[in-house]
Amino acid sequence: MPIIEKPHWTVRVEQPESAFAEGNSRWTNKDLDPVPRHARKWGVTSFISYWISDAFNAATWQFASSIIAIGLTWRESLGIVALSFFIISFVIALNGAIGVLHHVPFPVIARASWGFWGSYLAIISRAILAIFWFAIQNMNGANSVRVMIAAIWPSFATIKNGIPEAEGIDTPTMVSFFLFWLVSLPWLCMHPNQLRWLFMIKSVVVPVAWIAILVWALVSTKGEGDMWDQKATITGSAYSWAFLSSLTSVIGNYATLSVNQSDFSRYSRVSVKWQLIYVPLLPLIFTFISFIGVAATSAGAVKYGTIDWDPMALISNWPSRAARFFAAFSFALAALGVNISANSLSAANDLTALFPQYINIRRGQLLCAVLCWALVPWKILASAGSFLNFMAAYAIFLGPIAAIMVTDFWVVHHARYDTLALYQRHGIYAYTAGCNWRAVVAFLVGVGPNLPGFIQSINPDIDAGVGARPYAFGWLLGFSATALVYVVLELWVAPPRDTFIQRSVLPDEVYDAQGGVDEGVSVESGGEGEKGGWKERMSRIL
Numbered sequence: 001m002p003i004i005e006k007p008h009w010t011v012r013v014e015q016p017e018s019a020f021a022e023g024n025s026r027w028t029n030k031d032l033d034p035v036p037r038h039a040r041k042w043g044v045t046s047f048i049s050y051w052i053s054d055a056f057n058a059a060t061w062q063f064a065s066s067i068i069a070i071g072l073t074w075r076e077s078l079g080i081v082a083l084s085f086f087i088i089s090f091v092i093a094l095n096g097a098i099g100v101l102h103h104v105p106f107p108v109i110a111r112a113s114w115g116f117w118g119s120y121l122a123i124i125s126r127a128i129l130a131i132f133w134f135a136i137q138n139m140n141g142a143n144s145v146r147v148m149i150a151a152i153w154p155s156f157a158t159i160k161n162g163i164p165e166a167e168g169i170d171t172p173t174m175v176s177f178f179l180f181w182l183v184s185l186p187w188l189c190m191h192p193n194q195l196r197w198l199f200m201i202k203s204v205v206v207p208v209a210w211i212a213i214l215v216w217a218l219v220s221t222k223g224e225g226d227m228w229d230q231k232a233t234i235t236g237s238a239y240s241w242a243f244l245s246s247l248t249s250v251i252g253n254y255a256t257l258s259v260n261q262s263d264f265s266r267y268s269r270v271s272v273k274w275q276l277i278y279v280p281l282l283p284l285i286f287t288f289i290s291f292i293g294v295a296a297t298s299a300g301a302v303k304y305g306t307i308d309w310d311p312m313a314l315i316s317n318w319p320s321r322a323a324r325f326f327a328a329f330s331f332a333l334a335a336l337g338v339n340i341s342a343n344s345l346s347a348a349n350d351l352t353a354l355f356p357q358y359i360n361i362r363r364g365q366l367l368c369a370v371l372c373w374a375l376v377p378w379k380i381l382a383s384a385g386s387f388l389n390f391m392a393a394y395a396i397f398l399g400p401i402a403a404i405m406v407t408d409f410w411v412v413h414h415a416r417y418d419t420l421a422l423y424q425r426h427g428i429y430a431y432t433a434g435c436n437w438r439a440v441v442a443f444l445v446g447v448g449p450n451l452p453g454f455i456q457s458i459n460p461d462i463d464a465g466v467g468a469r470p471y472a473f474g475w476l477l478g479f480s481a482t483a484l485v486y487v488v489l490e491l492w493v494a495p496p497r498d499t500f501i502q503r504s505v506l507p508d509e510v511y512d513a514q515g516g517v518d519e520g521v522s523v524e525s526g527g528e529g530e531k532g533g534w535k536e537r538m539s540r541i542l
Helices: 044-055 063-069 074-102 106-114 119-152 154-158 171-188 192-221 236-253 255-260 272-304 311-315 321-354 361-374 377-383 385-393 395-412 437-458 465-493 507-514 534-541
Strands: none
Touching: 044 192, 044 272, 044 321, 063 074, 063 236, 063 272, 074 106, 074 236, 074 255, 074 272, 074 395, 106 119, 106 321, 106 395, 106 437, 119 154, 119 171, 119 255, 119 311, 119 321, 119 361, 119 377, 119 395, 171 321, 171 361, 171 377, 192 272, 192 321, 236 255, 236 395, 236 465, 255 321, 255 395, 272 311, 311 321, 321 361, 395 437, 395 465, 437 465
């Protein structure tokens, strides 16, 4: 009889022979290597559906609520949302374009500007944020599932609670949390190329459901409601500071994706110029969704006498059980999609970069799901308002990180990176002991002015006085200050001349040299003959 070898599971991840590893798996694995041509599945439709999917979530619905609460009107709140996403869309597009050109994820791109060991500062910062928000988004999904179950089984919400009140969660919510978490697991095992179908489905189902809610809001109240006639309750300098702080708050919600857009754009099979579609697309989509939140909340106030910015509280008032179920389902699907796109995949790429010998994207997402329970997000939401302030304020660290990445690629290096060197620890991006001190200095300069306000936001008992003012526009200040200092250090004070190359080295050149790329697929433009001025370089890229 033939001997049948039993499959065995190993702690180390699969690492086929890599053209980039140099025999050292410390800095890469299959999921960190540049995406080869045959694995680039994302087209224009995939990216549009991805962003529509990402935009339709409860947080976007509620953007206007905090702005209106501090004294501005719904019109001003929508204007702030539009301006915020107009600003952040440029950063998302520029960082996303790096992924399209070099087909590598954020943790690998960060090595060019931070150095191999220095990049860990940026990677760990984003990983922490992604894991905590994954846990919190699971609670948002659980609340949606709870409304769905209650629509089918009305007594579910009132079943006997066997969990101590001090835990911050009851039995129905715990069951809902577990069910949402369980349904999420199969999606966490999928490759990003497969996940694009989830985003496409969500980009159809959720917008249809929410537009139906908008129609209900407008038809049922015929435009009535105090909110539509609201006037700003603050003026002068208070108005200006409220405007800036609201702008920073909205930008901060998507500061993570401004850093890690390359985690998705690396799978692009279309020209880099399509990343520019984000500039008109994002402000339109996010502002429209915020308007739905305003209209639905205003309708709820007219019909039910309460202002419910929480969509689940609003939906729970509906008499139709079928309407409650399908509306809550749309929010559950929305939470699932955004949790994967903004949190679990981000955390997975970061964990993969930190431990490439043991973690790949699939294991990283599953580890994120396990850590979700350890963080007990129901306690975070129930008792730690200051912690949520901390998480929202964390954007002051991501703004400088995004600034360093954008300026390093587009301004300092004129869009020329050596992809192979991004995997060579002692190559041109080695810097001093693996750390680019210029990036660290620029990062500290960008973060420093915001720290007094950051501390005060966590603990209101600490009065930072006028020192808290910069925090009101923390992301903008951090991004601008970091960009300026970094460019000055890199170009005039202490230029790292080894990193200034005459032309890009793109991954397809390396794959072609190794014979590891599909035949019959053309090499993307932008890798050859890239000497010349800035305008010539940009024309070749676009």
